[in-house]
Amino acid sequence: MLEVEPQLITQYVTTGQMQIVVRPLLQYGPDSLLAAHAAECAHEQNAFIAMRSAIYDVQGTLYMADDLQAALADVAQSIALDRTAFSACMASERYNEALYQGYTRATSSGIVARPVFELNGQRLIGSQSLETFKRVIDALLAPAP
Amino acid sequence: MHRSIAITLLVSIALLIAGCASATSDAPTSATTAANSTSASTPTTAAISIRTSTPTVPLPTTVAPAAPESVPMSVDADGYHVIGDPAAPVVMTDYSDYF
Numbered sequence: 001m002l003e004v005e006p007q008l009i010t011q012y013v014t015t016g017q018m019q020i021v022v023r024p025l026l027q028y029g030p031d032s033l034l035a036a037h038a039a040e041c042a043h044e045q046n047a048f049i050a051m052r053s054a055i056y057d058v059q060g061t062l063y064m065a066d067d068l069q070a071a072l073a074d075v076a077q078s079i080a081l082d083r084t085a086f087s088a089c090m091a092s093e094r095y096n097e098a099l100y101q102g103y104t105r106a107t108s109s110g111i112v113a114r115p116v117f118e119l120n121g122q123r124l125i126g127s128q129s130l131e132t133f134k135r136v137i138d139a140l141l142a143p144a145p
Numbered sequence: 146m147h148r149s150i151a152i153t154l155l156v157s158i159a160l161l162i163a164g165c166a167s168a169t170s171d172a173p174t175s176a177t178t179a180a181n182s183t184s185a186s187t188p189t190t191a192a193i194s195i196r197t198s199t200p201t202v203p204l205p206t207t208v209a210p211a212a213p214e215s216v217p218m219s220v221d222a223d224g225y226h227v228i229g230d231p232a233a234p235v236v237m238t239d240y241s242d243y244f
Contacts, residue, residue: 009228012235013216019229021221021238028244035243039226048218048226055243063244098224106240115241140235 004130011134017141022052025114026103031068034090036099038072041089042081050079 005020012018024036035055042051054075055062065071069090076086117124119136219227 008237009216013229013233016230016233018235018237019227019231019233021236022226022228023238023240025240025242027242032242032244039243043220043226049216049228052243059244102223102225111240115239117240118236118238120236137235137237 004128004133007130008133008137012137018137023102023106024099025106025111026099027114031063033096033099034068034072035062037090037093037095038076038086040095040099041086042076042079044089045081045085047079047081051076051081054079 008018009020013020024032024039026032026036038055039048039051042048055072058075062068062071062075072090073083073087077083113125115127117128117133119133120140122136122140124132124136216228217230219231221227221231
C-alpha cells in the first residue's frame with residue numbers, strides 16, 4: 001500500500017472522493033505493537049502520518065534493531081518530535097489495549113493476513129497495483145446507471 | 146696487416162655508432178615521455194571527477210510523504226485514524242502491519 005498510497009491520496013483523498021481508515025494489525029506480536037503504539041504517540045504531537053510514513057521508510061532497519069523502542073525514539077526524533085514526551089508516551093503503554101482490541105476485531109472479521117483493503121466493503125487481499133485500486137475506486141465513484 | 150686491422154676496427158666502430166643511433170631513435174623523446182606521463186595522470190583526475198559528478202552506486206530514492214500537510218486527519222468513533230474527509234463517499238479501510 002505504501003508504494004501507491006501517495007498517488008491515491010493525491011488523486012482521490014485530496015479531492016474529497018475517498019477517505020482512508022488505518023487499522024493496524026499486530027501479526028508480529030510485540031514488535032508490531034510497539035510500532036503501532038509509536039504512531040499513536042506521534043499522534044499526540046500531531047504527527048501520525050509523518051510517523052507512519054517514517055516507520056515504513058526505515059522498516060527494514062527497525063526490523064533488525066536490537067532495541068526497537070530506542071530505534072522508534074530515534075525515528076520520532078528524526079521527524080522533529082519531542083523525544084522525551086514521545087518516550088514517556090511509549091513507556092505508558094496507554095494505547096496497547098485499544099490496539100489489541102482493534103486487532104481482535106480485525107481477526108474476528110476474517111482478516112488473517114496483511115495487507116487487506118476494503119473499499120466500501122469490497123475486500124482486496126494482498127498488495128494491489130495502483131491500476132487495481134483505481135479500477136475499483138472509479139467504479140465506486142461512477143454514478144449509478 | 147696493420148692497415149687491415151685499422152679498417153676492421155673503423156668498420157666495427159661505425160657499426161656500433163649506427164646501432165646506437167637506431168636505438169636512440171626508438172627510445173621515447175623527452176617530449177613523448179612528458180606526454181605519456183601526462184596521459185597517465187589525466188585519467189586519474191578524470192575518474193575522480195566522474196565519480197563525484199555521476200555516482201556509480203544509485204542513491205536511494207526519497208520516499209514521498211504518505212500525505213501532504215493539507216490532507217485532513219481525524220479519528221473515528223472506534224478510535225481509528227482517518228486520512229481525508231470523513232464524509233468522502235469511498236471508504237478505504239487499510240489493514241496493515243508496520244512490519
